[in-house]
Amino acid sequence: MSPAAAPQPLDGAGAKYRTYEDDRNAPSQETLYTTSNGVPMPHPYETQRVGTNGPLLLQDFHLIDLLSHFDRERIPERVVHAKGSGAHGVFTCTKPLDDLCLADLFSKEGKQCPLTVRFSTVGGESGSHDLARDPRGFSVKFRTEEGNWDMVANNTPVFFLRDPAKFPHFIHTQKRSPSTHLTHADDSTAFWDYLSQNPESVHQVLILMGDRGIPYGYRFMHGYSGHTLKLVNKAGEWVYAQFHMKSDQGTKFVTQEDSANYSPDFSQKDLWEAIEKGDCPSWTCSFQTMTSKEAEELWEKQRINVFDLTHVWPQKQFPLREVGKFTLSENAVNYFAEIEQVAFNPSHMIPGIEPSSDPVLQSRLFSYPDAHRHRVGVNYQQLPVNSTRTSYRTANFQRDGNMAFFNQGARPNYLSSIEPISFRERTVDLDKVHGQFTSEAVTFLSEIRPEDFQAPRALYERVFDEDAKQRLVNNMSGHMANCKDQEILKRQIAIFREVSEDLASRMEKATGIKGYDGISNLRFNGTHNGMAAKEGLRTANGMKAKVGSSIASNNGAPEYGMHKPGSRAEAGTNGARVNGSNGVTNGH
Numbered sequence: 229m230s231p232a233a234a235p236q237p238l239d240g241a242g243a244k245y246r247t248y249e250d251d252r253n254a255p256s257q258e259t260l261y262t263t264s265n266g267v268p269m270p271h272p273y274e275t276q277r278v279g280t281n282g283p284l285l286l287q288d289f290h291l292i293d294l295l296s297h298f299d300r301e302r303i304p305e306r307v308v309h310a311k312g313s314g315a316h317g318v319f320t321c322t323k324p325l326d327d328l329c330l331a332d333l334f335s336k337e338g339k340q341c342p343l344t345v346r347f348s349t350v351g352g353e354s355g356s357h358d359l360a361r362d363p364r365g366f367s368v369k370f371r372t373e374e375g376n377w378d379m380v381a382n383n384t385p386v387f388f389l390r391d392p393a394k395f396p397h398f399i400h401t402q403k404r405s406p407s408t409h410l411t412h413a414d415d416s417t418a419f420w421d422y423l424s425q426n427p428e429s430v431h432q433v434l435i436l437m438g439d440r441g442i443p444y445g446y447r448f449m450h451g452y453s454g455h456t457l458k459l460v461n462k463a464g465e466w467v468y469a470q471f472h473m474k475s476d477q478g479t480k481f482v483t484q485e486d487s488a489n490y491s492p493d494f495s496q497k498d499l500w501e502a503i504e505k506g507d508c509p510s511w512t513c514s515f516q517t518m519t520s521k522e523a524e525e526l527w528e529k530q531r532i533n534v535f536d537l538t539h540v541w542p543q544k545q546f547p548l549r550e551v552g553k554f555t556l557s558e559n560a561v562n563y564f565a566e567i568e569q570v571a572f573n574p575s576h577m578i579p580g581i582e583p584s585s586d587p588v589l590q591s592r593l594f595s596y597p598d599a600h601r602h603r604v605g606v607n608y609q610q611l612p613v614n615s616t617r618t619s620y621r622t623a624n625f626q627r628d629g630n631m632a633f634f635n636q637g638a639r640p641n642y643l644s645s646i647e648p649i650s651f652r653e654r655t656v657d658l659d660k661v662h663g664q665f666t667s668e669a670v671t672f673l674s675e676i677r678p679e680d681f682q683a684p685r686a687l688y689e690r691v692f693d694e695d696a697k698q699r700l701v702n703n704m705s706g707h708m709a710n711c712k713d714q715e716i717l718k719r720q721i722a723i724f725r726e727v728s729e730d731l732a733s734r735m736e737k738a739t740g741i742k743g744y745d746g747i748s749n750l751r752f753n754g755t756h757n758g759m760a761a762k763e764g765l766r767t768a769n770g771m772k773a774k775v776g777s778s779i780a781s782n783n784g785a786p787e788y789g790m791h792k793p794g795s796r797a798e799a800g801t802n803g804a805r806v807n808g809s810n811g812v813t814n815g816h
Contacts, residue, residue, distance in 0.1 A: 362436070672780055
């Protein structure tokens with residue numbers, strides 16, 4: 229092994245501090261082998277020992293340092309979204325949204341910002357198959373001139389739940405059994421047990437078990453915020469909004485039978501190779517918007533709840549309004565530094581974008597940064613891939629903690645009058661945007677009602693063609709074959725019967741199991757049953773409700789008169805509502 233050419237010396241400021249970009253872009257030929265503290269070493273394989281055949285020496289820092297770091301190379305994998313891929317790119321505003329949103333990102337045509345996207349499966353481990361039947365995570369970090377905006381989305385417009393405390397329980401059913409250590413690929417009992425006790429999940433179940441359950445890699449799928457946000461304009465007026473990212477490549481899927489023929493890392497390979505050869509994928513970004521009055525009317529007249537993660541906004545009533553496009557054009561140079569350590573947080577919002585009172589979104593505002601502080605460290609936002617790209621030098625009073633790379637020098641760590649920092653004037657009146665709530669504290673758990681089956685029924689009867697219906701039945705019945713309890717499947721078929729008698733009958737034929745005649749005579753452990761034939765079956769888990777009740781008449785939706793003045797009078801969808809203009813049925 230001949231020695232490499234002499235490394236190039238660092239020039240100027242680089243001689244004092246090596247930068248992230250210098251390290252990221254330097255070729256191996258321009259580096260010198262050293263210990264972690266920068267001491268050059270003649271060979272990486274040499275060790276110190278007592279004689280040529282004696283024990284090793286503890287003083288051999290090179291070896292001890294090498295092994296100690298190797299023992300700590302892995303950070304905890306994400307509890308959800310552990311297996312993922314990503315890339316970098318640019319967002320460009322194509323149609324300004326300044327009438328609805330004061331965010332600089334949407335202020336004028338041609339406005340751009342760099343971004344990083346991470347796609348992922350949800351339930352699997354970091355070594356799981358890319359083409360598992362699973363929802364896909366779709367997270368985007370927009371590095372705007374006003375700070376980072378993280379859109380933490382999925383490839384489905386809904387999810388399995390709308391009560392935030394259910395999330396850990398549901399995810400546990402997607403993981404390995406605590407007893408057998410098997411996943412639901414071999415034992416689906418826990419998976420179907422949860423679903424059969426929480427009927428509001430059925431909309432997502434039909435999407436998951438349908439064609440969209442295994443997208444053809446990451447380039448051929450859409451992204452949806454799922455949650456309702458608020459957009460605020462310069463006048464302080466606000467509207468509710470949902471964010472959509474539509475693949476310009478179209479959508480493609482892989483059948484259950486064909487999925488085994490693909491590489492376990494197919495989605496990673498497909499994304500990487502497409503970008504490397506210049507076939508850069510892109511997505512068109514749009515908003516659905518509605519006023520507070522429309523949100524109240526949507527509940528009162530159609531029983532669609534804008535705060536419910538299992539409901540969708542009908543696109544015929546609330547058409548998409550394009551705002552921009554992003555293209556992924558740069559692969560990560562170092563996967564761990566740029567994709568594994570990237571951390572998305574739904575509470576990272578910029579002026580003009582605010583959260584709604586969607587309870588699952590509200591819980592995620594806390595849960596995501598809490599997970600990052602545990603998994604990566606309290607200073608995770610100092611990592612280059614997570615840091616901002618603002619023109620101003622940021623300052624706050626957060627100090628110290630593990631790996632504090634930028635600890636704000638000698639500047640005071642409190643609000644000082646001796647050495648004051650600068651402030652920007654308020655641009656959003658939060659009292660006006662979020663001030664409509666006046667109430668006592670309540671205990672709340674959602675209730676299953678007939679309206680919860682409207683959207684899944686439309687999906688099954690009006691969107692799925694005959695071939696898609698048959699694939700859905702085959703996928704579900706095949707997965708149910710690993711369920712060890714027929715009672716669970718009888719309940720699940722009863723839930724399907726509330727969606728469509730045709731679906732329930734097909735499932736009975738495919739499984740050989742006769743389901744119950746709907747859910748009116750069932751009690752659920754996870755949700756109240758507003759369709760129960762007997763009052764004793766209504767409350768979840770057999771609760772008697774003698775002292776208080778967690779059942780609410782509005783099921784958590786915005787009722788008439790809930791909102792104070794402050795919401796915009798019209799939703800800004802380029803004029804009057806366009807009925808049926810985009811041909812999309814019920815938000816699907």
